[in-house]
Amino acid sequence: MQKIVVLTGAGISAESGLKTFRDSGGLWEGHDVTQVATPEAWARDRTLVLEFYNQRRKQALEVKPNPGHLALAELESKFEVSIVTQNIDALHEKAGSSKVLHLHGEISKVRSTEDPNLVYELDGWELKEGDKCDKGSQLRPHIVWFGEAVPMMEPAIQEVMSADIFIVAGTSLVVYPAASLIDFVRSEAPKFIVDPKIPEVTVGNNFYLYEEPASTGLPKIKDQLIQEYL
Structure with a gap:
């Protein structure tokens, strides 16, 4: 075969x-890709990054x-x-x-910020501030960000x-x-x-x-x- x-x-x-960054000129609701999809963005504004991926995850669950x-x-x-x-x-x-x-990476999964080997399937579409891995660190999207x-x-x-x-x-x-x-x-x-x-x-x-x-x-x-x- x-x-x-x-x-x-x-x-x-x-x-x-x-939606893709390329379709929208590299922007997401007015935010440049570097503001929502980089390690620096995560360090600077975790709430914004979480919301960005929550909305993408919600949309991904709806399409066929x-x-x-x-x-x-x-x-x-x-x-x-x-x-x-x-x-x-x-x-x-x-x-x-x-x-x-x-x-x-995969939008439906999240992983530990402390141990990248700790990967979890997210139940639903929302990842929140305070959601932690088994080692007690904040969970992040299981995504390869720009610069990683x-x-x-x-x-x-x-x-x-x-x-x-x-x-x-x-x-x-x-x-x-x-x-x-x-x-x-x-x-x-x-x-x-x-x-x-x-x-x-x-x-x-x-x-x-x-x-x-x-x-x-x-x-x-x-x-x-x-x-x-x-």
Whole structure:
């Protein structure tokens, strides 16, 4: 069974109705990204950061997977599929994908500010000041903030290197280190790119470009892969 590795970004979540910083010019209700999604922001105004993620978490619970998410889940019946996502929502899991690696964390989880290994599934959408881990420290969103290391990058690289087929959906390939993952794909592996604006890095052999949203492009790619490889 051939292995498909998929890299997804904010574009596929935006099609389900989730707001992104990129869509809003890097702002959230007038706040710059550095005011709500950095360690410095957490130290400066914990209440604001908690409210920002509470609202994002509340919204994430309300949205549903779109045809792009569903197409990737359906591929599991014919291929081994591994998804590496820059998104912090659970839309891939809701669609039925069983192997999802979250590069930037998960909005539904929280972790200890003292021990990053203490991670908890949050019941509901609200994380409050005073909610503490088992060691007594304040809980924070289980998110990789701007300026923090990306601990799942190495596992993601290993997944990408093992790909027989590589798909990129809903990402501009400009946010690093995630954007560098395409450099680890074997040269002979076909690479399918779907985005309304095709990234400039997609030049060379074995590239198949779909200049459209993930919700329409991924179902087409699914059909093409089933037709060509099975």
